[in-house]
Amino acid sequence: MxxxxxxxxxxxxxxxxxxxxxxxxxxxxxRLLHSRIHNLDKLTNYECGERPIxxxxxxxxxxxxxxxxxxxxFEVEVVFLYPWAVVFKDLGFFAFVEMSIFILILLVxxxxxxxxxxxxxxKPSEISLARERSxxxxxxILHR
Amino acid sequence: MLLVIIFTIFAAITIISxxxxxxxxxxxxxxxxxxxxxxxIAGLYxxxxxDFLAATQLLIYVGGILVLLLFGVMLTHKIQxxxxxxxxxxxxxxxxxxxxxxxxxxxxxxxTQWPTVPVPELxxxxxxxxxxxxxxYLLPFEIASLVLLTALVGAVFIARGRVKK
Numbered sequence: 001m002x003x004x005x006x007x008x009x010x011x012x013x014x015x016x017x018x019x020x021x022x023x024x025x026x027x028x029x030x031r032l033l034h035s036r037i038h039n040l041d042k043l044t045n046y047e048c049g050e051r052p053i054x055x056x057x058x059x060x061x062x063x064x065x066x067x068x069x070x071x072x073x074f075e076v077e078v079v080f081l082y083p084w085a086v087v088f089k090d091l092g093f094f095a096f097v098e099m100s101i102f103i104l105i106l107l108v109x110x111x112x113x114x115x116x117x118x119x120x121x122x123k124p125s126e127i128s129l130a131r132e133r134s135x136x137x138x139x140x141i142l143h144r
Numbered sequence: 145m146l147l148v149i150i151f152t153i154f155a156a157i158t159i160i161s162x163x164x165x166x167x168x169x170x171x172x173x174x175x176x177x178x179x180x181x182x183x184x185i186a187g188l189y190x191x192x193x194x195d196f197l198a199a200t201q202l203l204i205y206v207g208g209i210l211v212l213l214l215f216g217v218m219l220t221h222k223i224q225x226x227x228x229x230x231x232x233x234x235x236x237x238x239x240x241x242x243x244x245x246x247x248x249x250x251x252x253x254x255x256t257q258w259p260t261v262p263v264p265e266l267x268x269x270x271x272x273x274x275x276x277x278x279x280x281y282l283l284p285f286e287i288a289s290l291v292l293l294t295a296l297v298g299a300v301f302i303a304r305g306r307v308k309k
Contacts, residue, residue, distance in 0.1 A: 005190055005266070009150070060218045066303045068215050072208035073296040079200050080288065083274030095278045098286070105289040109296040118300055 066118050077106050151191050158184030175213050182206050196270045 045052045084099050113119060161180035168174045182205040189198035277285045 005195075059220070060215065062219060062303060065212070065215045065219055066300055068208075068212045069299045069303060070296065072204070072212055073292050073299075075204060075208045076292055077289070079203060080277075080285070083196065083270050083277060085274075086271045087274035087278065091275070091278050098278055098282060101286060102289045105286070105293055106296075109293045112297055113300055116300075116304070118304060 063121070066113075070113055070118070073109065074106070077103070147191060151188070154184045154187035154191065156184075157181075158188065171217055172214075175210065175217055178213065179206060179210055182210065193266045193269070195266070195268060196273055 080102065081099070084095065088095055088099075158181055161177045161184065164177035165174045165181060168177060182201060186198045186201040186206075189195075189201055
């Protein structure tokens with residue numbers, strides 16, 4: 001059992017070393033290879049080659065938060081499912097009924113958010129409108 | 145001996161990143177430091193032979209709660225211009241409160257009898273937790289789902305009030 005965690009620890013250590021090592025290597029390579037030509041475009045945010053539109057710190061739609069909230073609740077449900085699934089075979093039908101009650105109670109919550117339209121996504125037209133508005137605001141800042 | 149070293153590493157990760165959460169001036173850095181705090185605590189759980197709790201810690205706190213916190217930061221309107229309330233100011237009142245709390249904690253720590261147990265054997269706990277949920281702790285288990293339902297409905301209700309129609 002302890003040995004399993006040593007495996008995890010080894011993976012973790014290798015992962016951290018890989019991260020730190022590649023960052024250091026990139027730092028070193030850029031120090032050796034970078035060109036000395038300065039221009040303003042180099043100081044902009046890297047957006048996969050696209051010219052960035054506005055800042056990144058825009059206000060996100062609250063819908064994301066609602067979805068994340070629903071996600072956390074049902075994630076907790078899944079965590080409760082896990083120990084049940086391990087012993088389900090030994091305990092038999094009774095455990096199945098118990099877990100069915102548990103899930104049914106939470107299904108009420110799912111039905112609630114579904115019926116109230118919290119799972120509906122924002123319409124594309126609204127998104128593009130909001131993006132236009134924010135890009136106008138941030139465009140002014142960028143051009144200054 | 146090896147366990148002590150690993151414990152020290154995880155405890156250091158937890159405490160240092162928790163300090164960064166508290167002292168960072170940028171709330172985004174605070175949120176990301178919290179990731180390492182949660183992670184370090186998960187490591188400590190493993191050392192306490194609570195493997196299921198450790199996995200849960202990673203899954204729910206790192207995977208869920210932290211995402212929720214980051215969304216909370218991202219949702220903040222014009223976060224660049226707002227003077228965030230994470231400034232290290234008001235030194236004198238803070239010092240008094242900290243010293244008082246430190247004293248309280250020290251007294252509590254020194255007066256408590258710390259029963260020591262031998263290093264717990266690392267055995268899988270998931271099956272034991274599952275059996276207990278289904279037998280001895282059935283009612284708390286079912287009530288947990290009611291609590292989750294209440295939390296879901298309440299939180300969504302509060303958050304929905306702010307969705308722009």
